[in-house]
Amino acid sequence: MEGGDKVGKGEDGGPIATWLNKHRQLYLEATRHPFILSIKHGSVDISSFKRWLGQDYIFVREFIPFVASVLLKAWKETDDASDIDIILGGIASLNDEISWFKKEASKWNVPLSGNAPQKPNQDYCRFLESLMGSNIEYSVAITAFWAIEAVYQESFSLCLEDDSRTPEELMGTCQRWGNEDFRQYCCSLCRIANRSLAKATADVVRKAEEAFVHVLEKEVGFWNMSYGDS
Numbered sequence: 001m002e003g004g005d006k007v008g009k010g011e012d013g014g015p016i017a018t019w020l021n022k023h024r025q026l027y028l029e030a031t032r033h034p035f036i037l038s039i040k041h042g043s044v045d046i047s048s049f050k051r052w053l054g055q056d057y058i059f060v061r062e063f064i065p066f067v068a069s070v071l072l073k074a075w076k077e078t079d080d081a082s083d084i085d086i087i088l089g090g091i092a093s094l095n096d097e098i099s100w101f102k103k104e105a106s107k108w109n110v111p112l113s114g115n116a117p118q119k120p121n122q123d124y125c126r127f128l129e130s131l132m133g134s135n136i137e138y139s140v141a142i143t144a145f146w147a148i149e150a151v152y153q154e155s156f157s158l159c160l161e162d163d164s165r166t167p168e169e170l171m172g173t174c175q176r177w178g179n180e181d182f183r184q185y186c187c188s189l190c191r192i193a194n195r196s197l198a199k200a201t202a203d204v205v206r207k208a209e210e211a212f213v214h215v216l217e218k219e220v221g222f223w224n225m226s227y228g229d230s
């Protein structure tokens with residue numbers, strides 16, 4: 001399956017490959033949103049881009065404690081120490097990401113302080129919070145984490161393809177998530193999630209699938225908001 005290959009469904013397939021097929025339509029809506037396609041085609045409305053930038057900064061600040069909670073679950077539940085290294089690498093790159101947002105916001109004159117989260121952003125952050133509790137299994141949280149990163153990787157890598165007409169001033173944004181290292185990182189998260197799911201009960205696997213679907217829905221809502229559709 002096209003999308004699955006790109007984000008690393010893992011050599012052995014696993015539940016994630018199955019879900020990418022089963023929820024293909026929603027996955028495509030999340031990764032080929034009109035906002036992303038407008039960047040790729042060079043027709044993006046810069047006010048949409050600026051709205052996305054300001055809102056995504058708020059999201060990423062909330063995403064950090066979520067990733068920290070995944071790290072804590074990994075520490076408690078995994079028997080593979082490399083999971084910790086990979087998640088810790090993700091936290092380190094979020095540190096860079098925050099600095100990048102500050103620079104980019106200043107370049108585009110987007111105020112970061114006092115910028116209120118819009119409803120789809122609030123909903124998404126509330127969903128992240130619901131996954132942070134100690135009652136949520138590692139398999140569920142790591143699946144959601146992979147999906148959140150994979151949607152951005154797949155979306156922004158589209159804007160770097162040879163046929164793209166991405167505006168020069170937006171190339172840095174697209175490279176941030178569309179680059180090869182970030183793709184490899186998503187592949188690692190996907191492998192961890194598949195491995196963890198292979199050992200999970202049927203009930204936990206069902207909850208992880210639900211979390212995957214929720215992430216896709218929230219990502220579509222987030223892009224819609226950027227596009228001025230909220």
Ligand SMILES: Cc1ncc(CN)c(N)n1
Binds near residue numbers: 148
């Ligand atoms: C809404 C959203 N989804 C995912 C990412 C990638 N960390 C992000 N920055 N923002």
